[in-house]
Amino acid sequence: MPPPLDAEEIAQRLDAWLETEFTFHKVDALAAEFAALPRDEQDFILDWIRRIATTHITLAWHFAQRAPELLRRMDRRVIEAWAVHLCDTYDQAGMYAALAFADQAGSFLHVRSEHAAGALFEDIAGVLGNFVHGLSGRRLRVEQGESAYTDGERLFLPAITAALERREDNFKLAKATIALLWAQTRFGTLRADIQATAAAFPHPDRALGQFHGLETLRLTARIGRELPGLYREMERLRRALGDTLPAAWAPLAERLARPDARVEDSLALLAEAYRLPDFAPWCYQGELRPDAVANCRAARLEKEKARLRVKLAELEAELRQHQADAAEAPAGPRFEAEAVEEDGRLDFEITLDDAPVAPPADVKQLLTSVYLDFGHIPPEYLVPAGDGEYDPGLFDDRPVDPDAVWQGTYHEEGAVFYPEWDLGRQHYRKNWCVMREKAVAPVHDDFYRATLDKHAGLIRHLRKSFEAMRDEDRLEKRQPQGDEVDIDALVEALADARDGREMSDRLFMRLHRAERNIAVGFLIDMSGSTRGWINEAEREALILLCEALELLGDRYAIYGFSGQTRKRCELYRVKAFDEPYSEEVKARISGIQPKDYTRMGFAIRHLTKLLGGQQARTRVLVTLSDGRPDDYFDAYRGPYGIEDTRMALLEARRAGIHPFCITLDHDARDYLPHMYGAARYIILDDVRALPLKASDIYRRITT
Amino acid sequence: MSAHTLTPEEHYILDEPYYEPVGNEVAIFEAAYANRLPVLLKGPTGCGKTRFMEYMAWRLRRPLITVSCHDDLTASDLVGRFLVRGGETVWVDGPLTRAVRVGGICYLDEIVEARKDTMVVIHPLADDRRELPMEKLGQLLEAPPDFCLAISYNPGYQSVLKDLKQSTRQRFVAMEFDYPAPELERRIVANESGVDAAMAEKLVRFAQMTRNLKGSGLEEGASTRLLVHAGKLIASGVEPVAACRAAVAQAVTDDADMLAAIQELSSSLF
Numbered sequence: 001m002p003p004p005l006d007a008e009e010i011a012q013r014l015d016a017w018l019e020t021e022f023t024f025h026k027v028d029a030l031a032a033e034f035a036a037l038p039r040d041e042q043d044f045i046l047d048w049i050r051r052i053a054t055t056h057i058t059l060a061w062h063f064a065q066r067a068p069e070l071l072r073r074m075d076r077r078v079i080e081a082w083a084v085h086l087c088d089t090y091d092q093a094g095m096y097a098a099l100a101f102a103d104q105a106g107s108f109l110h111v112r113s114e115h116a117a118g119a120l121f122e123d124i125a126g127v128l129g130n131f132v133h134g135l136s137g138r139r140l141r142v143e144q145g146e147s148a149y150t151d152g153e154r155l156f157l158p159a160i161t162a163a164l165e166r167r168e169d170n171f172k173l174a175k176a177t178i179a180l181l182w183a184q185t186r187f188g189t190l191r192a193d194i195q196a197t198a199a200a201f202p203h204p205d206r207a208l209g210q211f212h213g214l215e216t217l218r219l220t221a222r223i224g225r226e227l228p229g230l231y232r233e234m235e236r237l238r239r240a241l242g243d244t245l246p247a248a249w250a251p252l253a254e255r256l257a258r259p260d261a262r263v264e265d266s267l268a269l270l271a272e273a274y275r276l277p278d279f280a281p282w283c284y285q286g287e288l289r290p291d292a293v294a295n296c297r298a299a300r301l302e303k304e305k306a307r308l309r310v311k312l313a314e315l316e317a318e319l320r321q322h323q324a325d326a327a328e329a330p331a332g333p334r335f336e337a338e339a340v341e342e343d344g345r346l347d348f349e350i351t352l353d354d355a356p357v358a359p360p361a362d363v364k365q366l367l368t369s370v371y372l373d374f375g376h377i378p379p380e381y382l383v384p385a386g387d388g389e390y391d392p393g394l395f396d397d398r399p400v401d402p403d404a405v406w407q408g409t410y411h412e413e414g415a416v417f418y419p420e421w422d423l424g425r426q427h428y429r430k431n432w433c434v435m436r437e438k439a440v441a442p443v444h445d446d447f448y449r450a451t452l453d454k455h456a457g458l459i460r461h462l463r464k465s466f467e468a469m470r471d472e473d474r475l476e477k478r479q480p481q482g483d484e485v486d487i488d489a490l491v492e493a494l495a496d497a498r499d500g501r502e503m504s505d506r507l508f509m510r511l512h513r514a515e516r517n518i519a520v521g522f523l524i525d526m527s528g529s530t531r532g533w534i535n536e537a538e539r540e541a542l543i544l545l546c547e548a549l550e551l552l553g554d555r556y557a558i559y560g561f562s563g564q565t566r567k568r569c570e571l572y573r574v575k576a577f578d579e580p581y582s583e584e585v586k587a588r589i590s591g592i593q594p595k596d597y598t599r600m601g602f603a604i605r606h607l608t609k610l611l612g613g614q615q616a617r618t619r620v621l622v623t624l625s626d627g628r629p630d631d632y633f634d635a636y637r638g639p640y641g642i643e644d645t646r647m648a649l650l651e652a653r654r655a656g657i658h659p660f661c662i663t664l665d666h667d668a669r670d671y672l673p674h675m676y677g678a679a680r681y682i683i684l685d686d687v688r689a690l691p692l693k694a695s696d697i698y699r700r701i702t703t
Numbered sequence: 704m705s706a707h708t709l710t711p712e713e714h715y716i717l718d719e720p721y722y723e724p725v726g727n728e729v730a731i732f733e734a735a736y737a738n739r740l741p742v743l744l745k746g747p748t749g750c751g752k753t754r755f756m757e758y759m760a761w762r763l764r765r766p767l768i769t770v771s772c773h774d775d776l777t778a779s780d781l782v783g784r785f786l787v788r789g790g791e792t793v794w795v796d797g798p799l800t801r802a803v804r805v806g807g808i809c810y811l812d813e814i815v816e817a818r819k820d821t822m823v824v825i826h827p828l829a830d831d832r833r834e835l836p837m838e839k840l841g842q843l844l845e846a847p848p849d850f851c852l853a854i855s856y857n858p859g860y861q862s863v864l865k866d867l868k869q870s871t872r873q874r875f876v877a878m879e880f881d882y883p884a885p886e887l888e889r890r891i892v893a894n895e896s897g898v899d900a901a902m903a904e905k906l907v908r909f910a911q912m913t914r915n916l917k918g919s920g921l922e923e924g925a926s927t928r929l930l931v932h933a934g935k936l937i938a939s940g941v942e943p944v945a946a947c948r949a950a951v952a953q954a955v956t957d958d959a960d961m962l963a964a965i966q967e968l969s970s971s972l973f
Contacts, residue, residue: 126964127963127964128964128967130919130920130960130961131964133916133919134912134915134964134965136911227971228972229944229970233971342885345908345911483777483784484779484784484785484839485786490787490792493787494790497790510777511777
């Protein structure tokens with residue numbers, strides 16, 4: 001290992017990265033502290049300071065101050081996650097929130113051992129999300145938050161769980177926490193009006209804490225009956241972290257461990273518990289946030305009532321269709337629902353006019369959710385909605401009109417988020433690109449016909465060559481097995497046998513059915529720089545491609561991309577995979593117009609996702625652009641954009657998609673091989689050759 | 704002990720197969736059989752469709768000829784074909800023809816997997832004509848009253864490529880199968896695998912958890928068949944969490960995250 005850097009060398013680097021000339025950060029003390037560390041730790045810390053400084057110098061400065069302490073406490077994987085989360089917080093919520101997170105480092109470091117290997121949210125979220133879906137009740141989402149709590153629909157976990165030394169144990173702790181939060185939604189904790197109850201005490205916060213303690217006891221016992229394996233884990237975790245039950249609490253715990261204990265019992269015991277010493281929180285209990293629960297519940301109740309009533313109306317209409325006396329439906333409550341809770345299973349028995357009905361899955365989901373909110377199904381929820389009683393906007397999660405969002409204040413509503421690769425940070429920026437899919441405004445003109453006329457000769461040639469590619473059903477002769485006897489082969493074989501030669505066993509014919517089974521996505525550059533010749537060539541090329549692809553029967557989609565800053569990444573739909581090549585699509589091709597800038601990463605990621613959803617043996621992504629990635633007043637210019645595009649192409653490749661790039665930027669042979677590292681590419685020198693070449697290229701890459 | 708060799712038409716089921724009726728499916732099948740109507744069984748994999756067919760074959764005392772359909776199954780595979788034997792072509796009946804000849808029950812399992820053109824050959828058999836045209840022989844085979852055609856399919860795949868055409872499905876008396884109710888499923892698991900009632904109950908609850916995961920990345924939850932497998936492993940002394948991993952988790956998915964989640968569910972339960 002090379003010798004450690006001395007203080008002066010370190011100070012020099014920090015001066016440069018933290019721009020101390022302008023920021024006046026004092027690096028000498030830090031440099032001296034770092035100089036005492038071994039070389040590999042120095043390298044690790046300095047590398048991260050440099051990477052964070054590309055996001056913001058102030059963040060790097062705060063990281064630098066905490067780094068030696070962090071390094072003593074945690075393993076490096078956790079510190080990396082911490083640093084990335086610091087940058088993410090800055091990206092999403094600004095400097096104030098990021099500094100607040102940095103300040104939490106102290107509390108987050110209440111680890112009892114050195115070099116703890118924490119469980120990182122992003123590593124465990126997938127498993128725990130599925131875990132919680134497997135449990136019964138409302139469909140809950142697992143999300144990252146500043147601490148562990150639930151609002152009734154989402155379960156939040158902090159970025160890092162690192163209370164124990166071993167990673168497996170930290171995972172188990174996160175799992176236990178998730179299970180307890182789930183139990184809060186499932187077994188009634190959130191049903192209680194906690195705020196009002198706590199407000200009746202002199203110190204509401206203390207009352208809330210004691211109530212949380214009571215519920216933790218009740219739910220732990222409940223989990224003990226439902227999930228004994230998990231309960232054993234929870235006990236082990238409590239022992240490992242020294243959580244105990246004070247003797248004064250023991251009688252309460254016993255009462256709450258009864259099989260029939262409900263949240264009402266905890267509420268009844270609260271006055272008694274209030275007189276006891278504080279309940280020291282158990283490791284997996286998380287936080288109780290009545291305000292978050294109340295907000296979420298208020299929004300949910302009306303929506304679910306509307307949805308359930310509309311669904312029941314649909315169900316009723318469907319059921320009565322089969323009845324002769326449909327005209328005279330009886331008045332009064334017609335639906336009745338009864339919840340059946342048995343062995344942790346929650347099911348519903350629904351009757352319509354006393355006749356049992358099998359509810360569809362979505363009605364069951366809604367009933368479950370309503371039941372968890374009330375503990376029963378209120379009768380007014382079971383009245384089918386009348387015609388037009390509800391505005392469909394209230395209960396339909398319809399996609400927001402992509403053009404209308406800009407008139408609102410919250411323009412990220414209804415958008416899809418994509419990450420972006422940050423070259424300086426050497427890490428993704430999470431949810432960075434705000435992407436929206438729009439349809440191209442169709443232009444009904446004679447562009448389509450004019451293109452066909454202009455390239456009549458070429459189209460004839462394309463037809464011929466593409467028709468030749470079509471793999472058709474054919475009869476395979478001389479097969480060892482098949483549906484029919486191949487008479488020619490048999491005659492020959494019999495003649496052979498007469499001659500005393502060996503008789504062939506290839507005497508059958510079988511029908512070979514061929515399917516090409518290719519799905520291809522085209523990404524078309526719609527940036528401002530394509531104005532003029534390039535745009536026209538692109539559109540002509542698309543018409544010719546479509547004509548050819550229709551012959552082949554390959555499934556294809558066409559999207560145009562453009563954007564202006566990460567907040568406004570737009571993907572223009574020309575043709576979706578399941579859309580036929582109609583007059584409308586032709587008019588949209590004609591309507592492709594140059595827009596703003598060339599931000600490519602999000603577009604490639606989105607098409608990768610769309611292609612991933614296609615059931616095809618071969619998936620191809622063809623991008624067509626006129627130059628290097630570029631965006632308005634943004635870091636996307638230069639190496640950053642090139643690296644992000646390269647990363648997006650690598651991701652596509654990893655997803656089993658074959659990316660292929662066609663570019664018209666003939667001045668830029670320097671960056672292309674690197675950017676298209678994962679993809680094959682071709683540079684066209686003459687724009688006018690594009691219509692001619694595009695189909696030819698497609699033919700070559702798919703055969 | 705050596706393996707038995709049976710021709711399909713000898714495949715009578717002699718011992719009563721273990722079958723727990725879920726509803727009135729036995730009565731419906733018997734009525735359909737008496738009226739010479741073909742039957743379509745719908746339902747997820749491993750919920751007891753094949754066992755039901757065995758049970759009915761035993762009850763009706765008819766030979767059961769099962770064909771598991773695959774994507775290369777042609778009409779000739781079902782009806783028959785000419786083979787060459789010593790310089791002569793010889794006609795060999797396919798399983799469907801054999802079933803018609805002896806008046807057995809022909810059960811085409813997972814019919815949608817077969818090639819599209821294959822399904823058309825069963826059409827004349829499945830309506831009131833009840834005849835099997837054998838084009839290559841230039842013959843028409845009339846089905847005896849005992850003959851019964853049954854097919855099965857799993858509507859859960861939801862792939863447009865694997866759907867049953869209306870012209871096919873509208874010829875059949877359709878019966879829907881689903882996983883049995885918990886009470887019944889417990890009894891089946893205990894009976895088939897030999898675990899005690901408490902363990903059977905836990906296995907059924909575990910299956911319920913995996914069925915909750917359908918739609919969040921799992922195509923199908925654990926079937927009753929898989930529970931029986933897990934139960935058998937447990938009855939032979941395998942530790943429950945390990946048995947669930949081998950017999951259930953690994954069987955329903957290859958996805959690492961999903962496997963881990965199912966593993967966490969089973970370790971929470973046992």
